[in-house]
Amino acid sequence: xxxxIIPLSRKTPEPASLDPMMALTxxxxxxxxxxxxxxxxxxxxxxxxxxxHLISGxxxxxxxxxxxxxxxxxxxxxxxxxxxxxxxxxxxxxxLLHDDVVDGxxxxxxxxxxxxxxxxxxTVLVGDFLFSRSFELMTEDGSLKVLKILSGAxxxxxxxxxxxxxxxxxxxxxxxxxxxxxxxxTAALFAAASRIAAVVAExxxxxxRALDEYGRNLGVAFQLVDDAIDYxxxxxxxxxxxxxxxxxxKMTLPVILAYARGDTNEREFWKAAIGGHRTSNDDLAEAIAxxxxxxxxxxxxxxxxHFAQRAIDAISIFPDGAARAxxxxxxxxxxxxxx
Amino acid sequence: xxxxIIPLSRKTPEPASLDPMMALTxxxxxxxxxxxxxxxxxxxxxxxxxxxHLISGxxxxxxxxxxxxxxxxxxxxxxxxxxxxxxxxxxxxxxLLHDDVVDGxxxxxxxxxxxxxxxxxxTVLVGDFLFSRSFELMTEDGSLKVLKILSGAxxxxxxxxxxxxxxxxxxxxxxxxxxxxxxxxTAALFAAASRIAAVVAExxxxxxRALDEYGRNLGVAFQLVDDAIDYxxxxxxxxxxxxxxxxxxKMTLPVILAYARGDTNEREFWKAAIGGHRTSNDDLAEAIAxxxxxxxxxxxxxxxxHFAQRAIDAISIFPDGAARAxxxxxxxxxxxxxx
Numbered sequence: 001x002x003x004x005i006i007p008l009s010r011k012t013p014e015p016a017s018l019d020p021m022m023a024l025t026x027x028x029x030x031x032x033x034x035x036x037x038x039x040x041x042x043x044x045x046x047x048x049x050x051x052x053h054l055i056s057g058x059x060x061x062x063x064x065x066x067x068x069x070x071x072x073x074x075x076x077x078x079x080x081x082x083x084x085x086x087x088x089x090x091x092x093x094x095x096l097l098h099d100d101v102v103d104g105x106x107x108x109x110x111x112x113x114x115x116x117x118x119x120x121x122x123t124v125l126v127g128d129f130l131f132s133r134s135f136e137l138m139t140e141d142g143s144l145k146v147l148k149i150l151s152g153a154x155x156x157x158x159x160x161x162x163x164x165x166x167x168x169x170x171x172x173x174x175x176x177x178x179x180x181x182x183x184x185x186t187a188a189l190f191a192a193a194s195r196i197a198a199v200v201a202e203x204x205x206x207x208x209r210a211l212d213e214y215g216r217n218l219g220v221a222f223q224l225v226d227d228a229i230d231y232x233x234x235x236x237x238x239x240x241x242x243x244x245x246x247x248x249x250k251m252t253l254p255v256i257l258a259y260a261r262g263d264t265n266e267r268e269f270w271k272a273a274i275g276g277h278r279t280s281n282d283d284l285a286e287a288i289a290x291x292x293x294x295x296x297x298x299x300x301x302x303x304x305x306h307f308a309q310r311a312i313d314a315i316s317i318f319p320d321g322a323a324r325a326x327x328x329x330x331x332x333x334x335x336x337x338x339x
Numbered sequence: 340x341x342x343x344i345i346p347l348s349r350k351t352p353e354p355a356s357l358d359p360m361m362a363l364t365x366x367x368x369x370x371x372x373x374x375x376x377x378x379x380x381x382x383x384x385x386x387x388x389x390x391x392h393l394i395s396g397x398x399x400x401x402x403x404x405x406x407x408x409x410x411x412x413x414x415x416x417x418x419x420x421x422x423x424x425x426x427x428x429x430x431x432x433x434x435l436l437h438d439d440v441v442d443g444x445x446x447x448x449x450x451x452x453x454x455x456x457x458x459x460x461x462t463v464l465v466g467d468f469l470f471s472r473s474f475e476l477m478t479e480d481g482s483l484k485v486l487k488i489l490s491g492a493x494x495x496x497x498x499x500x501x502x503x504x505x506x507x508x509x510x511x512x513x514x515x516x517x518x519x520x521x522x523x524x525t526a527a528l529f530a531a532a533s534r535i536a537a538v539v540a541e542x543x544x545x546x547x548r549a550l551d552e553y554g555r556n557l558g559v560a561f562q563l564v565d566d567a568i569d570y571x572x573x574x575x576x577x578x579x580x581x582x583x584x585x586x587x588x589k590m591t592l593p594v595i596l597a598y599a600r601g602d603t604n605e606r607e608f609w610k611a612a613i614g615g616h617r618t619s620n621d622d623l624a625e626a627i628a629x630x631x632x633x634x635x636x637x638x639x640x641x642x643x644x645h646f647a648q649r650a651i652d653a654i655s656i657f658p659d660g661a662a663r664a665x666x667x668x669x670x671x672x673x674x675x676x677x678x
Contacts, residue, residue, distance in 0.1 A: 044502045098467060101440075102460040121441035121504055124463055128437060128470070129497035135474055135490035144481055151474035158468035163383045165460055 016332030018060065024326045025068035028082060032064050035086035039133050050118045050126045054093055057109050062330075063193040064089045066218075069330070070197025070211050072323040073315065080200045083137050084146060088193045090134035091154055095161070095189075097127035102161070105244055146196050153192035160184025164250070171259060171274045173251035179220065182227075187219030194218075210314050214327065217311035222334045224304035227252035229338040231288055232297045243284040249274045253303065255287075257296040266290055304335045355671030357399065363665045364407035367421060371403050374425035378472050389457045389465045393432055396448050401669075402532040403428045405557075408669070409536025409550045411662040412654065419539045422476050423485060427532045429473035430493055434500070434528075436466035441500070444583055485535050492531035499523025503589070510598060510613045512590035518559065521566075526558030533557075549653050553666065556650035561673045563643035566591035568677040570627055571636045582623040588613045592642065594626075596635040605629055643674045 022029075040051040064085030071081045099105075100113040101120045107113060115123040131154075138147050164181045167173045194215030198208040230245045231254045245252050251274065259270045272278045273287060291297055308331040318324055361368075379390040403424030410420045438444075439452040440459045446452060454462040470493075477486050503520045506512045533554030537547040569584045570593045584591050590613065598609045611617045612626060630636055647670040657663055 042498055042501075044498050044505065046501050046505055047498065095467075098463050101463055120459070122501060124437050124440055125497050125500045125504065128434075128466075129494060129501065131467070131470060132490055132493035132497055135486070136494060139483055139486040139490050142483055144478055144483070147474070147478040147486065151471055151478050155468060155471035155475060158464055158471055159381055159383050159386065161464045162381075162385050162461060162468065165464065166383065166385055 015336040016329050018062075018330055018333045020322070020326035021065060021069055021330040021333075024072055024323060025065050028068040028071075028085075029061065029065065031079065031082040032061070032068070032085045032089070035083055035137070036089055039086065039090075039137060040130065042129070046118070046122055047126055047129055050097075050114055050122055051093065051130060053111075053114050053117065054096060054108070055089075057111055059109060061089055062222075063092050063189055066190060066193040066215055067197050069323060069327050070194045070214075071201060073211070073318050073327065074198055074201045074203050074207060076197065076201035078200065080141055080143075081197060083141050084196055084200065085193070087134040087137040087141075087150065088189065088196075090130045090137070091150065091157075092189060094127040094131040094134070095157055097123050097130070099161070102165070103244070103248060107244075143199060145199050149192050149195055149199065153188045156184045156188040160186070160188065167251050169249035169274055169276060170251060171271050173256060175253065175256050178251060178253055178256055182220055182223040183216065186223040187216045190219030190222070191216035206317065210317050213314035214311045214331075217307045217314060218331050218334055221304040221307040221311065221331065224253060224300055224307065225335055225337050228254055228297045228300040228304070230254075231291045232338060243281075243287075246273065246284055246287055247279050249276050253300045254291050254296040257299055258287075258291045258294045261294040261296070262290065301335060308332060308335045354675040355668050357401075357669055357672045359661070359665035360404060360408055360669040360672075363411055363662060364404050367407040367410075367424075368400065368404065370418065370421040371400070371407070371424045371428070374422055374476070375428055378425060378429070378476060379469065381468065385457070385461055386465055386468055389436075389453055389461055390432065390469060392450075392453055392456065393435060393447065394428075396450055398448060400428055401561075402431050402528055405529060405532040405554055406536050408662060408666050409533045409553075410540060412550070412657050412666060413537055413540045413542050413546060415536065415540035417539065419480055419482075420536060422480050423535055423539065424532070426473040426476040426480075426489065427528065427535075429469045429476070430489065430496075431528060433466040433470040433473070434496055436462050436469070438500070441504070442583070442587060446583075482538060484538050488531050488534055488538065492527045495523045495527040499525075499527065506590050508588035508613055508615060509590060510610050512595060514592065514595050517590060517592055517595055521559055521562040522555065525562040526555045529558030529561070530555035545656065549656050552653035553650045553670075556646045556653060557670050557673055560643040560646040560650065560670065563592060563639055563646065564674055564676050567593055567636045567639040567643070569593075570630045571677060582620075582626075585612065585623055585626055586618050588615050592639045593630045593635040596638055597626075597630045597633045600633040600635070601629065640674060647671060647674045 036055060040055060041048050067081050067085040067088055096108065097114055100108055100115045101123050105113050106116055114126075135147075135151070138150060160181050160183070164185055167177060167181060191212045192215070195208055195212040198211045227245065230242065230252070255270065255274065259267060262270065269278065269286065269290070273283055311331040312328045315324055315327060375394060379394060380387050406420050406424040406427055435447065436453055439447055439454045440462050444452050445455055453465075474486075474490070477489060499520050499522070503524055506516060506520060530551045531554070534547055534551040537550045566584065569581065569591070594609065594613065598606060601609065608617065608625065608629070612622055650670040651667045654663055654666060
């Protein structure tokens with residue numbers, strides 16, 4: 001036998017990283033974080049306690065980072081976007097708090113969800129507080145155009161969440177309907193967060209639209225991968241309890257694909273499971289096996305790759321450079337998460 | 340015996356009425372109601388269904404009426420206030436929907452509460468939708484001053500609601516603390532609704548402040564009487580389930596007064612009741628008896644009279660006329676409700 005050492009081949013390619021985007025926005029994010037910490041305060045101690053549980057809970061703050069990266073991309077020199085990026089994060093935090101109540105989930109980002117520790121009533125009300133604060137921040141900035149974009153996005157997010165609720169436990173939900181839901185509940189805020197960078201920099205309409213499309217496609221890719229991870233037997237845990245979507249009867253793309261591709265018996269299983277009649281660990285294992293059988297996680301990721309590519313292409317109108325490269329890699333990262 | 344007919348004396352004076360304020364604002368309220376109906380629509384059918392349950396549920400729409408009455412008082416001739424009054428009502432409706440979830444009440448305005456029919460998740464999310472819509476309406480109007488007033492009021496309302504939650508089941512809550520809570524959770528929106536009338540009419544600062552003070556004091560009076568009615572054995576039912584505050588352990592002024600004036604045994608009863616250990620109908624009957632013994636409903640109403648009078652005096656800087664008279668009688672009505 002030879003003593004030569006043969007290098008091990010990697011099973012997956014080097015995953016894309018969020019690091020370049022984080023480096024690009026690091027200094028600005030310090031200012032954004034200072035605004036967030038300052039403006040989540042209140043004389044009512046329960047408010048910063050509850051808000052801080054989520055806000056200090058290790059989120060990536062991807063949405064405000066999009067505003068800052070967008071500002072770098074268009075060469076904006078001012079600081080107005082720091083307050084607005086904090087407003088974006090407050091809207092996101094408010095929706096997470098309300099989601100925790102709506103979903104009744106036990107975990108959020110690997111920690112106990114706010115409603116488990118503080119109860120539903122306080123969680124709803126602190127969400128309302130952060131939502132109001134976010135509009136106070138925008139009003140202080142004073143751009144009616146930004147206010148229009150973010151109040152519009154907020155209404156669309158709420159519509160998307162209600163729409164998702166309507167589709168819950170409905171096995172007949174189509175891929176098209178699902179995409180419509182996630183464009184509203186997730187991608188609308190990604191789009192708005194990116195777009196407002198062009199607004200504060202007084203870019204022209206085509207640049208505004210390009211940043212909007214970058215964010216919107218990135219948001220869709222991001223949500224698709226989130227939904228894939230919930231059924232991915234290979235995925236590293238992402239801080240949510242595995243199988244939550246399954247037990248809540250949420251119609252996400254892995255289920256939609258596995259159901260569409262399944263035979264009669266398998267479809268009966270899905271109907272029962274999404275209907276709430278198969279919620280044991282064995283049932284979850286069967287669901288994951290069916291999803292693997294039909295490549296539904298891999299194909300959900302491949303759908304995500306399509307949207308990530310559209311995000312990357314949307315910003316090709318801007319000059320090449322560190323900002324565009326970082327934003328491009330962030331889109332690839334959105335797809336490779338969980339490997 | 341003489342055949343002369345002696346007129347019966349009335350036990351209580353002719354109660355004040357909201358009719359003059361309703362007549363004053365009737366035409367404008369048609370426009371406001373049209374905006375409300377138009378802007379609560381959505382492609383997601385559950386949204387207008389749920390919002391409509393509350394919005395068509397027989398509320399007096401007192402808050403938008405305050406904006407319209409204020410506009411009459413200052414002689415405003417335009418129509419901008421219609422959209423803004425609808426925004427005020429949307430904020431109010433959103434907080435009512437979230438309150439229904441927070442309180443877990445079964446009834447609202449004498450009908451099943453939204454969360455009983457539609458569930459907590461949809462109720463939270465439709466509240467968020469209406470809240471977003473309200474900021475869209477304000478943004479369309481375009482006054483940053485109005486946006487500042489109403490986003491500030493929204494944050495204060497949420498703080499007041501959280502503060503009330505913190506005080507719940509705490510027998511040591513003082514009258515001062517209670518007033519602080521209701522100034523935030525109720526009076527802030529009354530104040531903002533009134534104040535924005537002066538803003539659209541471009542009044543001077545002293546007129547703005549006068550309308551703010553009218554609304555703020557009226558809001559305090561209104562909430563005090565609401566809280567009195569929940570323990571008033573004489574009061575006509577106001578559409579909420581009698582004894583809700585008692586069972587939820589809410590520290591309202593009738594309880595604060597009866598506890599402060601009670602002897603050792605009575606205080607023990609209140610501690611147990613507010614602590615959640617006395618929730619039967621007999622316990623409620625005992626609570627009402629103690630509140631009567633110490634005149635705590637009558638004295639709560641008399642506190643309300645004080646704030647109503649301050650509301651009336653606040654607008655004395657404006658010329659005498661139909662608007663001022665209607666707003667004055669509305670303040671008296673706030674106190675006489677429930678007789």
